[in-house]
Amino acid sequence: MTKDIDLKRRSFLKLTSTMGGGLILGFNLLSACEDIAVEKIVSAALPKDWFTINTFIKIGETGLVTILSPNPEIGQNVKTSMPMIVAEELDARWEDVVVEQAPLSDGFTRQVAGGSQSIRKGWDSLRNAGATAKQMLINAAAKRWEVDAKTLTATDGMIKNENGNTLSYGELAAEAATLEVPTDITLKAPSEYKIIGHSKVNVDINNIITGKPLFGIDTKEEGMVYAASIRPPAFGMELVNYDDSAAREVDGVIDVIRYADHKIAVLANNTWVAFKAKALVKANWKAVGTLESTSDHDAKLNALLDKKSAEPRRNDGDVDKAFKVADKVVERVYEAPFLPHNCLEPMNFFAKMEGGKLICKGPIQTPAWAQNRIADITKVPKEDISIMMTRMGGGFGRRLYGDFSDEAAEIAHKTGKSIQLMFSREDDMSSGTYRPASKYKIKAAIKEGEITAYHLTEACFNGNMFDSIPNYFPAGSIENMRVDTNTEKSNITTGAWRAPYTNFLAYAEQSFFDEMAQELAMDPVDLRIKLFEKAKANQDAGYEYDPERAIGVTKLAAEKAGWGKQGKDVHLGLSVYFSHNTHVAEVAEVQMTDDGPVIKKVTAAVDCGIVVNPYAAQNQVEGGIVDGIGHAMFGNFMLENGKAKSKNFNSYRMIRMHESPEIAVHFVKSEKSPTGLGEPSLPPVGGAIANALYKATGKRLYKQPFVNESELLG
Amino acid sequence: MPKYTLNINNRTHEVNVDKDMPLLWVLRDTLSMVGTKYGCGIAQCGACTVHLNGSAMRSCSVPVSAIGDKKITTIEGLDKDNKHPLQEAWREFDVPQCGYCQAGQIMNAAALLKNNKAPSDQDIDNAMAGNLCRCGTYTRIKAAIKSVAK
Ligand code: FES
Ligand code: FES
Numbered sequence: 001m002t003k004d005i006d007l008k009r010r011s012f013l014k015l016t017s018t019m020g021g022g023l024i025l026g027f028n029l030l031s032a033c034e035d036i037a038v039e040k041i042v043s044a045a046l047p048k049d050w051f052t053i054n055t056f057i058k059i060g061e062t063g064l065v066t067i068l069s070p071n072p073e074i075g076q077n078v079k080t081s082m083p084m085i086v087a088e089e090l091d092a093r094w095e096d097v098v099v100e101q102a103p104l105s106d107g108f109t110r111q112v113a114g115g116s117q118s119i120r121k122g123w124d125s126l127r128n129a130g131a132t133a134k135q136m137l138i139n140a141a142a143k144r145w146e147v148d149a150k151t152l153t154a155t156d157g158m159i160k161n162e163n164g165n166t167l168s169y170g171e172l173a174a175e176a177a178t179l180e181v182p183t184d185i186t187l188k189a190p191s192e193y194k195i196i197g198h199s200k201v202n203v204d205i206n207n208i209i210t211g212k213p214l215f216g217i218d219t220k221e222e223g224m225v226y227a228a229s230i231r232p233p234a235f236g237m238e239l240v241n242y243d244d245s246a247a248r249e250v251d252g253v254i255d256v257i258r259y260a261d262h263k264i265a266v267l268a269n270n271t272w273v274a275f276k277a278k279a280l281v282k283a284n285w286k287a288v289g290t291l292e293s294t295s296d297h298d299a300k301l302n303a304l305l306d307k308k309s310a311e312p313r314r315n316d317g318d319v320d321k322a323f324k325v326a327d328k329v330v331e332r333v334y335e336a337p338f339l340p341h342n343c344l345e346p347m348n349f350f351a352k353m354e355g356g357k358l359i360c361k362g363p364i365q366t367p368a369w370a371q372n373r374i375a376d377i378t379k380v381p382k383e384d385i386s387i388m389m390t391r392m393g394g395g396f397g398r399r400l401y402g403d404f405s406d407e408a409a410e411i412a413h414k415t416g417k418s419i420q421l422m423f424s425r426e427d428d429m430s431s432g433t434y435r436p437a438s439k440y441k442i443k444a445a446i447k448e449g450e451i452t453a454y455h456l457t458e459a460c461f462n463g464n465m466f467d468s469i470p471n472y473f474p475a476g477s478i479e480n481m482r483v484d485t486n487t488e489k490s491n492i493t494t495g496a497w498r499a500p501y502t503n504f505l506a507y508a509e510q511s512f513f514d515e516m517a518q519e520l521a522m523d524p525v526d527l528r529i530k531l532f533e534k535a536k537a538n539q540d541a542g543y544e545y546d547p548e549r550a551i552g553v554t555k556l557a558a559e560k561a562g563w564g565k566q567g568k569d570v571h572l573g574l575s576v577y578f579s580h581n582t583h584v585a586e587v588a589e590v591q592m593t594d595d596g597p598v599i600k601k602v603t604a605a606v607d608c609g610i611v612v613n614p615y616a617a618q619n620q621v622e623g624g625i626v627d628g629i630g631h632a633m634f635g636n637f638m639l640e641n642g643k644a645k646s647k648n649f650n651s652y653r654m655i656r657m658h659e660s661p662e663i664a665v666h667f668v669k670s671e672k673s674p675t676g677l678g679e680p681s682l683p684p685v686g687g688a689i690a691n692a693l694y695k696a697t698g699k700r701l702y703k704q705p706f707v708n709e710s711e712l713l714g
Numbered sequence: 715m716p717k718y719t720l721n722i723n724n725r726t727h728e729v730n731v732d733k734d735m736p737l738l739w740v741l742r743d744t745l746s747m748v749g750t751k752y753g754c755g756i757a758q759c760g761a762c763t764v765h766l767n768g769s770a771m772r773s774c775s776v777p778v779s780a781i782g783d784k785k786i787t788t789i790e791g792l793d794k795d796n797k798h799p800l801q802e803a804w805r806e807f808d809v810p811q812c813g814y815c816q817a818g819q820i821m822n823a824a825a826l827l828k829n830n831k832a833p834s835d836q837d838i839d840n841a842m843a844g845n846l847c848r849c850g851t852y853t854r855i856k857a858a859i860k861s862v863a864k
Binding site for chain 1: 715731732735736739742743744746747748749750751752753754755756758759761788789790792796801804805808809810811812813814815816817820838839840842843845846847848849850851852853854855856
């Protein structure tokens with residue numbers, strides 16, 4: 001777990017100024033990214049030496065602690081919350097901690113930002129790193145005092161013996177660093193936590209609000225040039241040839257090269273010149289595949305909805321039989337378009353060759369994958385490729401796919417130059433990796449006041465979303481259940497988009513259950529609880545959610561939202577969803593106004609186990625809700641003859657401040673191991689608002705974006 | 715290439731750049747002042763917001779030749795101690811998620827508060843409608859502005 005790597009870099013701290021009784025440290029992270037200055041107010045003085053206790057922890061002789069944050073930070077707060085977990089078990093004072101982004105390194109496992117898994121999967125290794133380091137400090141003190149380590153205690157950066165004498169971590173660090181890594185450590189009980197569960201402000205806050213270089217796009221290096229990329233204008237097209245003579249005339253243009261087979265890079269001494277010259281390159285493209293349009297996609301998905309898959313993903317009981325004998329059969333189709341990620345920081349990456357080594361740096365959610373691919377493309381041995389992660393201006397899944405990192409590395413390798421690849425917003429939106437358009441057909445049977453069968457058919461491009469989650473709700477709660485998935489190839493690049501699988505599915509399913517409640521003349525809250533109770537009684541049915549926790553969040557959200565107690569003209573819609581190991585229930589509140597329905601408020605109840613950094617956790621939940629509402633209401637990415645119809649924010653509508661409702665977040669008190677929060681609040685909100693809008697308008701919404709569905713919502 | 719003398723954060727900078735080069739890229743690439751962000755380049759997202767003589771402007775859409783002797787303020791120079799009331803409020807409300815939009819949000823809000831010390835919710839919504847936050851931190855941005863406004 002804590003394989004030792006040498007991350008000790010002496011005198012990398014320099015005093016910049018003092019303020020508010022503490023020191024402000026400006027320090028460089030790594031030689032590969034000397035331009036990143038980081039500030040944090042800390043109480044301990046600057047050390048001359050740092051001692052590496054383990055992969056995660058370095059302690060200076062003054063007691064200052066550096067904690068390396070292993071995972072990429074995309075706005076999900078891991079750079080603050082993961083080190084909090086280490087500091088907790090280390091029993092350091094948070095004021096004495098500075099956080100440093102770790103580079104890609106063998107010393108860490110799973111340096112990925114994705115699937116809301118950083119905290120959940122890091123929980124043990126982070127705690128162990130803190131606890132083993134603490135034990136090493138205790139052992140060092142035991143040696144110094146010549147006493148049994150068991151007689152010593154550690155608190156707030158101090159080791160204490162039975163006589164009341166103390167030694168600080170700073171005084172013990174040099175010695176502790178030389179000791180063996182202990183294997184017999186005890187982790188704290190949640191009741192002993194002093195840092196976990198106590199909100200800590202974002203460790204980068206001061207840098208963010210003062211405009212310090214933090215993001216990939218902020219990279220500036222001596223001799224660096226900017227590369228703008230010309231990409232095929234449509235999916236299904238390839239480059240034939242190009243004339244760059246006019247582009248080369250532009251003052252500041254350094255070179256124009258062909259790379260990645262079908263792309264052209266314009267290298268210039270600033271971004272603006274590179275973008276300007278790009279428009280002057282005359283490229284000829286030819287279609288080598290189908291030039292797809294949204295209308296074709298629609299027809300293809302419809303055809304897929306009528307098929308049963310060869311192998312159903314789940315097949316409990318006999319749905320066909322249940323439909324035959326049903327009192328009533330309800331069938332609905334739900335539709336959603338392709339979606340671009342639109343991270344606010346457009347894709348970019350830095351790369352340079354130095355002494356045969358390839359040094360790369362930038363915003364990437366999956367640095368290890370990038371390293372492998374770059375080795376493949378450039379033939380530079382993997383061990384000679386370093387990847388440093390910068391803070392990212394959003395990820396949402398887009399930066400799982402490192403086309404831009406690979407391209408930057410290839411251009412640097414080809415030209416021998418130090419380059420920063422820059423996508424324009426238009427490049428970013430029109431040559432992305434999209435959430436594929438998909439449709440769901442859901443059919444249910446009702447007999448004698450019960451839902452007796454549930455048959456879901458998924459139609460999707462380039463694989464199926466449902467493949468990995470056939471055991472989610474309603475599995476286990478309905479006797480006869482079948483899931484069919486059908487897919488068709490598309491040459492539009494598709495991939496994960498925040499809460500993949502469920503960002504649209506949850507809305508379809510939860511809207512459908514709202515209709516079911518109406519059919520059964522049941523309160524939607526009561527119907528959910530009834531179904532969860534059924535699953536609970538049916539524990540061997542093979543499902544992945546926890547019905548007890550699902551009931552918990554449902555009741556909490558209903559209670560906090562005043563379910564059933566709302567006034568006239570206030571309409572509530574419920575949605576309950578489990579994804580990414582976290583249970584969430586949301587109630588949307590819609591009010592009728594003279595201008596039509598307005599989404600006023602969303603109340604969320606969340607069970608993610610222990611909440612590591614509560615105020616920041618709340619921010620994640622709020623963000624997921626705003627994002628989910630924005631995309632359900634407005635998100636629409638259409639294609640015509642392989643070309644994106646939207647290329648910038650003037651033709652792609654994003655949610656803005658005045659469209660965001662008030663949000664109330666309630667966490668279930670829990671001592672269970674924590675699960676992630678980057679995604680789980682997003683999936684349920686589409687259903688919650690659709691159900692509330694139905695109550696307000698009498699109109700069911702079957703197609704995203706909703707804004708196209710109903711003039712009422714314009 | 716023409717030479718321009720720019721007054722940025724009360725300091726004079728001389729730059730030799732194209733007359734149509736947007737201020738955004740002069741700041742970011744010529745002067746390495748990267749606090750001002752690129753998001754869209756067409757005045758749709760607000761990430762590049764700076765002040766020109768105290769008013770909020772989208773620096774991606776202002777060519778350097780149009781600036782003359784107007785005073786430019788960027789996030790780096792909003793407050794010499796980095797303690798503008800909005801910066802303090804941003805810390806208190808722990809507003810950012812990814813943080814990329816936040817310099818633009820703060821600059822835009824600072825211009826709003828300069829002209830309107832006690833904006834209503836509606837005033838805040840109107841003034842901030844041009845600033846996108848992809849991470850959806852709108853509720854906190856609004857709360858932070860309101861805490862300063864009262
Ligand atoms: S970059 Fe200027 S408004 Fe978007
Ligand atoms: S905090 Fe990420 S875009 Fe606003």
